[in-house]
Amino acid sequence: MNEEKSLNFLEEIIEEDIRNGKNDGRVLTRFPPEPNGYLHIGHAKSICLNFGLAQRYQGKTNLRFDDTNPVTEDVEYVDSIKHDIKWLGFQWEEELYTSDYFDTLYQFAIQLIKKELAYVDDSTPEEIAVSKGTPTEPGKATSYRSRSIEENLRLFEEMKEGKHPDGSKVLRAKIDLANPNMHMRDPLLYRIKHAHHHRTGDKWCIYPMYDFAHGQSDSIEKITHSVCTLEFIPHRTLYDWLIENIGIFPSKQYEFARLNMTYTVMSKRRLLQLVNEKYVEGWDDPRMPTISGLRRRGYTPASIRNFCERIGVAKRENVIDVGLLEFCIREDLNKTAWRRMAVLDPVKLIISNYPEGKEEILHGENNPEVEGGEGERAIPFSRELWIEREDFMENAPKKFFRLGPGLSVRLKNAYIVTCDDFVKDDAGNITEIYCSYIPNSKSGEDTSGLKVKGTIHWVSVPHAKRAEVRLYDRLFKLENPLATEGDFKESINPESLQILDNVYIEPDLANAVPGKGYQFIRKGYFTLDTRSTTEHLVFNRTVGLRDTWAKESQKEASV
RNA sequence: UGCCCGAUAGUAUAAAGGUAGUACAACUGAUUUUGGUUCAGUUUGUCUAGGUUCGAAUCCUGGUCGGGCAACCA
Numbered sequence: 001m002n003e004e005k006s007l008n009f010l011e012e013i014i015e016e017d018i019r020n021g022k023n024d025g026r027v028l029t030r031f032p033p034e035p036n037g038y039l040h041i042g043h044a045k046s047i048c049l050n051f052g053l054a055q056r057y058q059g060k061t062n063l064r065f066d067d068t069n070p071v072t073e074d075v076e077y078v079d080s081i082k083h084d085i086k087w088l089g090f091q092w093e094e095e096l097y098t099s100d101y102f103d104t105l106y107q108f109a110i111q112l113i114k115k116e117l118a119y120v121d122d123s124t125p126e127e128i129a130v131s132k133g134t135p136t137e138p139g140k141a142t143s144y145r146s147r148s149i150e151e152n153l154r155l156f157e158e159m160k161e162g163k164h165p166d167g168s169k170v171l172r173a174k175i176d177l178a179n180p181n182m183h184m185r186d187p188l189l190y191r192i193k194h195a196h197h198h199r200t201g202d203k204w205c206i207y208p209m210y211d212f213a214h215g216q217s218d219s220i221e222k223i224t225h226s227v228c229t230l231e232f233i234p235h236r237t238l239y240d241w242l243i244e245n246i247g248i249f250p251s252k253q254y255e256f257a258r259l260n261m262t263y264t265v266m267s268k269r270r271l272l273q274l275v276n277e278k279y280v281e282g283w284d285d286p287r288m289p290t291i292s293g294l295r296r297r298g299y300t301p302a303s304i305r306n307f308c309e310r311i312g313v314a315k316r317e318n319v320i321d322v323g324l325l326e327f328c329i330r331e332d333l334n335k336t337a338w339r340r341m342a343v344l345d346p347v348k349l350i351i352s353n354y355p356e357g358k359e360e361i362l363h364g365e366n367n368p369e370v371e372g373g374e375g376e377r378a379i380p381f382s383r384e385l386w387i388e389r390e391d392f393m394e395n396a397p398k399k400f401f402r403l404g405p406g407l408s409v410r411l412k413n414a415y416i417v418t419c420d421d422f423v424k425d426d427a428g429n430i431t432e433i434y435c436s437y438i439p440n441s442k443s444g445e446d447t448s449g450l451k452v453k454g455t456i457h458w459v460s461v462p463h464a465k466r467a468e469v470r471l472y473d474r475l476f477k478l479e480n481p482l483a484t485e486g487d488f489k490e491s492i493n494p495e496s497l498q499i500l501d502n503v504y505i506e507p508d509l510a511n512a513v514p515g516k517g518y519q520f521i522r523k524g525y526f527t528l529d530t531r532s533t534t535e536h537l538v539f540n541r542t543v544g545l546r547d548t549w550a551k552e553s554q555k556e557a558s559v
Numbered sequence: 560u561g562c563c564c565g566a567u568a569g570u571a572u573a574a575a576g577g578u579a580g581u582a583c584a585a586c587u588g589a590u591u592u593u594g595g596u597u598c599a600g601u602u603u604g605u606c607u608a609g610g611u612u613c614g615a616a617u618c619c620u621g622g623u624c625g626g627g628c629a630a631c632c633a
Binding site: 005006008012032033034036066068069072125128129132133134135136137139166167169170179180181182183185188190191192193207209210211213214230231232233234235237255257262268269310311312313314315316317318319320321323324327328330334335339368369399401402410411412413414416443444446452453454455456457519521522523524545546547548549550551552553 | 560561562563564565566569570571572573574575581582583584591592593594595596597625626627628629630631632633
């Protein structure tokens with residue numbers, strides 16, 4: 001074919017519509033969150049889709065809060081949602097609320113009653129459920145189905161006036177109780193809820209149901225392509241029916257498969273449980289798949305947008321490997337993160353032949369991935385260094401390219417050292433490692449001619465700053481936490497958070513900027529936690545580096 | 560046992576009747592002052608049975624499997 005990127009099924013639909021001159025070629029999408037929770041990576045897919053589609057076809061996207069259920073909704077969520085969308089890099093055309101349309105919606109309902117297409121039903125929820133029948137048996141009309149237009153009008157008015165208690169009456173569409181699509185069996189349109197609404201206050205005590213609100217809101221805004229997830233497919237018939245019978249702009253609904261990801265859950269209900277029951281610190285806990293959690297973890301907007309691009313869009317159920325998300329953030333941070341050194345599990349290395357009290361200022365590139373390295377920072381060096389405990393082995397195997405008795409390594413940006421001796425405490429733990437350095441092997445001016453296999457990171461003991469580091473692992477032990485017999489929370493990974501409070505970092509890291517990613521050389525990508533202070537620095541590990549050595553050594557061990 | 564949706568490497572996603580491709584993952588090797596990066600290469604796929612056709616992942620029919628639908632939630 002040609003070399004253009006192939007289109008996803010939604011792009012094909014839109015291009016077809018444009019070709020046919022539908023809506024005069026206009027494209028208007030919408031992102032319609034309910035403000036009852038924080039946005040997660042699954043919403044990011046929807047956001048990238050809706051805003052991306054509009055951008056691609058010179059259209060616009062409205063942000064519309066679907067706030068028809070006041071008992072679960074809150075302004076806290078409204079604010080977080082707006083913040084997250086902007087942070088992801090998108091700007092909506094208009095900020096709207098379904099509650100803005102309550103008056104219009106009420107008039108639509110009256111219109112339907114007058115056309116004998118809606119009626120007030122006094123049945124209990126149980127009775128209504130029975131009246132709908134089952135998927136294999138048709139439903140039966142309740143005695144209220146034959147009420148006169150006048151009576152329906154009067155009762156509906158009374159519902160609005162607050163003359164009836166919660167749950168005592170509902171407004172139902174009069175469609176077809178035998179329809180094979182359960183959603184067409186006289187669906188509920190309005191219910192009574194004497195509840196305070198975050199925007200309309202106490203003006204209303206009846207609230208429209210999703211089906212009576214969403215499509216009409218789309219229509220009022222003249223949305224051309226209303227994109228939602230698969231579970232709304234059976235609602236589409238009702239969506240079209242309502243629009244047609246009210247006689248308003250024919251918005252069209254299209255459905256795609258929502259995002260699922262391994263080792264996490266993706267429903268607001270379950271995420272709320274994790275928050276309420278304190279399994280995590282909050283909606284923005286770095287282990288959460290929420291946008292705010294990913295942000296705090298150190299994910300960048302670009303990496304998330306990229307992820308959404310790579311996972312594609314289709315109509316089949318899918319589970320994306322969380323490894324792809326990790327790939328996307330590594331890809332981004334590798335190119336942008338400044339390199340720094342930090343020792344997470346310190347052990348002391350003493351250079352016997354380096355003069356006591358001597359100091360040197362060495363230099364290291366900020367970013368080796370960029371021409372010129374984006375400048376460099378000063379790194380103090382001295383006789384005593386912290387190195388990583390795992391970079392020393394008393395009895396090193398052949399392929400261990402680090403330190404051990406008689407072995408040599410390059411100290412990153414500094415000298416080559418050879419291990420001469422080490423000290424253990426009574427418990428058998430290594431406490432000190434003694435080395436000698438090669439004076440003419442200094443980075444950048446090495447005339448020693450020596451070649452070593454390994455390079456390790458380090459921090460000068462007298463210059464080091466202390467920090468807390470938080471390492472995160474997947475929140476759940478199971479690829480699919482919902483696959484267990486019991487509660488999904490039983491598969492929570494008890495080791496998903498590891499706090500290291502004895503980490504030594506190079507002095508320049510005291511200047512770390514919030515929101516910026518750093519690569520701790522050989523250890524991964526890190527970012528300042530939102531709770532970090534100058535007195536107590538806290539870094540979150542966004543993601544580790546790819547580690548083929550860990551894989552290799554694991555293989556050896558299992559043989 | 561009603562209706563609706565879907566099925567392409569391990570995971571996603573292309574191929575609009577004409578060479579099954581791409582990304583991630585996995586595996587080899589090269590480069591490397593990060594066991595990172597980069598580069599080169601390898602392995603792995605059209606649910607099934609029929610039919611239409613010169614030719615089927617694609618169209619048709621049956622089956623199988625997976626998912627959804629009977630909230631005063633969205």
